[in-house]
Amino acid sequence: MLIVDLNKENFEYDVQALVKVFYPEEQVTVLTPATREDRRRELAGEARLKIEIRENGAELVLDGGHCSFQWPENRDVCLIDQSKEQERKECNNCPSDQSEGEKHKECPSDWLESNEDEDLRQEIANRGFKDGFKRFLYNVLSRATGKTLPWGNLTGIRPTKIAYGMLEQGRSDRFILAYYKQNHYVSREKAELSLEIAKRERRLLSGIHYQGGYSLYIGIPFCPTTCLYCSFTSFPIAGYRDLVEKYLDCLIREMELTAHVMKGQILDSVYIGGGTPTTLEPGQIDRLLTKLKSLFDFSTVQEFTVEAGRADSITEDKLKVLYAHGVNRISVNPQTMKQETLDVIGRRASVTQVEQAYALARKVGFDNINMDLILGLPGELETDVQHTIDRVVELAPDSLTVHSLAIKRASKLNQWIQEKGVDMLHNTDETMAIAAEGARRLGLVPYYLYRQKNMSGNFENVGYAREGKLGLYNILIMEEVQTIVALGAGSISKRVYPDGRIERCENVKEVAQYIERIGEMIERKRVLLED
Numbered sequence: 111m112l113i114v115d116l117n118k119e120n121f122e123y124d125v126q127a128l129v130k131v132f133y134p135e136e137q138v139t140v141l142t143p144a145t146r147e148d149r150r151r152e153l154a155g156e157a158r159l160k161i162e163i164r165e166n167g168a169e170l171v172l173d174g175g176h177c178s179f180q181w182p183e184n185r186d187v188c189l190i191d192q193s194k195e196q197e198r199k200e201c202n203n204c205p206s207d208q209s210e211g212e213k214h215k216e217c218p219s220d221w222l223e224s225n226e227d228e229d230l231r232q233e234i235a236n237r238g239f240k241d242g243f244k245r246f247l248y249n250v251l252s253r254a255t256g257k258t259l260p261w262g263n264l265t266g267i268r269p270t271k272i273a274y275g276m277l278e279q280g281r282s283d284r285f286i287l288a289y290y291k292q293n294h295y296v297s298r299e300k301a302e303l304s305l306e307i308a309k310r311e312r313r314l315l316s317g318i319h320y321q322g323g324y325s326l327y328i329g330i331p332f333c334p335t336t337c338l339y340c341s342f343t344s345f346p347i348a349g350y351r352d353l354v355e356k357y358l359d360c361l362i363r364e365m366e367l368t369a370h371v372m373k374g375q376i377l378d379s380v381y382i383g384g385g386t387p388t389t390l391e392p393g394q395i396d397r398l399l400t401k402l403k404s405l406f407d408f409s410t411v412q413e414f415t416v417e418a419g420r421a422d423s424i425t426e427d428k429l430k431v432l433y434a435h436g437v438n439r440i441s442v443n444p445q446t447m448k449q450e451t452l453d454v455i456g457r458r459a460s461v462t463q464v465e466q467a468y469a470l471a472r473k474v475g476f477d478n479i480n481m482d483l484i485l486g487l488p489g490e491l492e493t494d495v496q497h498t499i500d501r502v503v504e505l506a507p508d509s510l511t512v513h514s515l516a517i518k519r520a521s522k523l524n525q526w527i528q529e530k531g532v533d534m535l536h537n538t539d540e541t542m543a544i545a546a547e548g549a550r551r552l553g554l555v556p557y558y559l560y561r562q563k564n565m566s567g568n569f570e571n572v573g574y575a576r577e578g579k580l581g582l583y584n585i586l587i588m589e590e591v592q593t594i595v596a597l598g599a600g601s602i603s604k605r606v607y608p609d610g611r612i613e614r615c616e617n618v619k620e621v622a623q624y625i626e627r628i629g630e631m632i633e634r635k636r637v638l639l640e641d
Contacts, residue, residue, distance in 0.1 A: 111135035115157035118510040119144050124244055125161065127265040131568040132251040132260075144555055149632050161247075170250050177254065181246035226285045234293045241293060248295060259568050260539075262295030267561050268588055269296070269570075273308035303556060303572075310318055310557045311585050317412070318582070318592060321608060323376040325586055326368070326406070328361065328398075329598030330387040331621060334422050335458050345621055347389040353621055357599070358394060360628040362401050364597040367403040367632050371639045372595065377406055379413040381583040387416050397433040408436065413582040414438040419482075421467035422459040427473040439581065442468045442507075443482035447498040451487050468505055478579050481507040484567075485545060486515035486537030495541045499548035509575035510554055511584075512545040518560035550573035558584045595639065599624035605638050613638060 114134050116125055122140045130138045141150050141157065160171040169180045175595060234241070248263035261269065272294075276286045332347040332354070336388035345353075380402070390398070408414070415437050416432055418424050418440045432440065444464040445457060452460065459467075471479055481502055485495060502510065514537055549556070554574035558581065561570045573584055590612060596603045600619040606612055615634040618624050624631065 111156075112138050113153050113157040113158070114138065114140045114159040114161065115154050116140055116142050116161045116163070118142065118163045121161075121163060121240070121243065124265045125247065126242070127326045128244070128247055128251060128263060129159065129561055130563075131259055132255050132257060134568075151431065168246060170247065172205075172250070172254055177417045179246075179250045181243070183261070226282065226288075230285060230288055230292065233289060238291060238369040243294070245293070252554040258295070258297075260297045260300050260569060261561065262290075262297070263568070264294050264296060264561075267563075268590075269300070269561060270311065270559050271307045271589065273305045274311060274589060275409045277312060300570075304559065307556050307559050307572075310580070311589060312554065313559070314580050314582060314585060315589065315591065318378045318586070319376045320592055320606075322374075323378050324372055324593040324595055325379040325381070325583060326377060327583075327594055327596040327598075327601060328365075328380070328382045328402070329596065329601045330382065330384040330390060331333060331357075331387040331599045331619075332384065334389060334420055335456055345385075349555050350621060353625065354390065354394060356625050357621060358398055360631075361398065361598055363628055364635065365402060365405050367635060368595050368597065368639070371636060373396055373439065376410045377408070377581045378410065378592065379415070379586065380406075380408075380411055381413075381415045381417075383415075383417040384419070386423050388418045388420070388428050390428075392425070392427040395428060395431045396435075399431070399437075403435060413439055415441075415581070415583055416465070417441045417443075418471070419443050420457075420459045421463040424467040424470065425476065426470050429471055429476070433474050433476065439478040439480065439579075440471060440476055441479075441482060441511075442471060444492065444502070445482060445484045446487055446494070447501040448490065448494050451490055451494070454488050465505065468507070478508045479509060480509040480575075480581070481505070482513060483545065484513045484515050485541045492540050492544065495544050499544055503548050504550050506552060508574065508579045509551065509581060510545075510549050511571065511573045512542075512549070513571045514542075514562075514569040537569060541618075546572075546574075552576075557581070558588055560588050593639075595635070603635060603638055 111506050114125055114129055116122060119142045122142050126138055126140045129140075131134075139153065141154060158173055162169045169178065171178045183410055197563075243267070244263040248259075249391040272290065273286050276289065281289075286305055287298070287301045290304065291298070296304075332345055332350055332626065335346055350357075383524045387395070414437050416437045416439075418429075418432075419442070421442060421444070424442065429440075442464060444459075444461065445455070446452060447461050447464070449461050452458075468479065468481075483498060483502070552574075554576055556572050558573040559570055573581060575581060586594065588597070590604065590606060593605045594603065599617055599621050602614055602616045604612055604614050615638040616629060617631045617634075
């Protein structure tokens with residue numbers, strides 16, 4: 111266990127996240143003044159990192175005092191100049207017949223020579239104390255471990271929001287790339303990916319209704335089985351069949367309240383997820399969708415998605431029901447095409463079943479099929495990822511969502527790792543590149559991106575799709591620019607106000623509790639949504 115002794119609250123998330131990615135093999139515990147006194151007394155003496163945050167700076171002590179750094183006094187800790195020099199070297203690959211100005215015009219290292227110099231300095235200065243502290247912490251940990259991270263000191267889950275916001279402000283590409291580098295030490299590759307995706311998001315979102323519009327999420331919290339890595343609200347259907355009809359009754363009550371409160375507003379997208387919605391029987395799916403279409407005006411709906419997800423839950427009859435109700439985007443998610451890995455993670459949908467389910471979806475008529483993959487699954491190496499990508503390319507889905515494994519505390523995988531060790535998890539730049547190349551072979555472009563805490567390799571999740579098949583709801587949930595009303599156990603509704611303020615309300619996770627307390631869930635939603 112790696113213990114960090116931190117003298118102030120409200121910094122522990124960033125500290126824990128950064129320390130964890132530099133020391134992935136360690137279980138990181140951050141002590142703060144809010145830590146229970148007896149636990150703090152027990153562990154503080156074993157702390158390998160001590161961080162004292164002061165009014166205008168901080169001090170970090172490593173390994174019992176062998177190394178000590180202060181900010182802002184220790185300016186030599188800063189790595190900006192080193193990264194800047196590296197980018198200048200990369201720039202030397204530019205064509206030699208270009209003028210010096212043309213040769214470097216796309217290089218964020220040369221922001222100091224641009225007329226945006228002072229704007230960028232001010233932008234970074236305006237970000238305040240916490241960003242400065244994160245730069246300091248990142249640089250100390252980088253020096254101590256000899257590592258740099260592709261996402262630098264970014265700890266949030268939505269790195270594209272930076273580029274998106276700056277594009278909205280009219281900032282140039284070079285300004286945005288320079289900001290990623292100078293304030294967050296993000297690699298050139300990741301900064302450019304964020305910028306590309308932000309531009310694509312803005313184009314797609316130009317057609318949605320920010321004001322007077324909303325999207326709808328409906329959660330079906332049942333699965334055939336629970337996979338090793340999963341931490342979503344999910345319950346094995348075999349033990350809950352007697353509650354499914356009551357659950358649908360409650361969903362319909364939430365739908366009725368939502369339709370009443372949101373009457374007159376424009377519905378842009380509908381997403382039915384879970385869990386695995388196709389654990390429902392064909393008649394139950396038909397009942398749910400019939401009621402949904404009767405309550406809401408679908409004439410404005412640009413995208414209607416259902417996560418079919420698990421191939422072992424998909425039948426031709428279920429697919430026909432979805433298609434008949436106008437569902438125009440579905441997912442058939444293999445996660446990997448290596449059978450041995452599927453067995454390890456408890457995903458009882460074989461490679462053969464995935465291929466059969468995909469073929470059925472095409473036969474029924476679906477022309478927008480997504481496939482999810484997870485990189486970094488137990489025991490998988492680059493050759494396994496290449497095998498999976500090659501098989502997926504043969505199937506030719508319309509979109510591909512590539513996830514880096516995130517080790518969630520609530521998942522069975524977390525316990526598995528404690529028993530087996532993290533060396534079984536293997537995600538690298540090469541595996542990410544293999545997936546990106548597979549998407550390119552399919553003619554897909556990156557259109558949304560997010561990160562999660564404790565991701566294998568400190569990488570990211572990227573959605574790729576054909577132009578015209580980009581997942582609208584996926585972008586909306588990431589960018590938080592439109593109200594999303596979420597129904598069902600474990601769902602979280604977000605109301606976005608004109609000034610950008612966001613308010614939330616949550617439904618309880620456990621199915622029986624959701625059914626028992628449905629009146630309370632409806633009242634929470636009414637209070638959130640009504641003016």
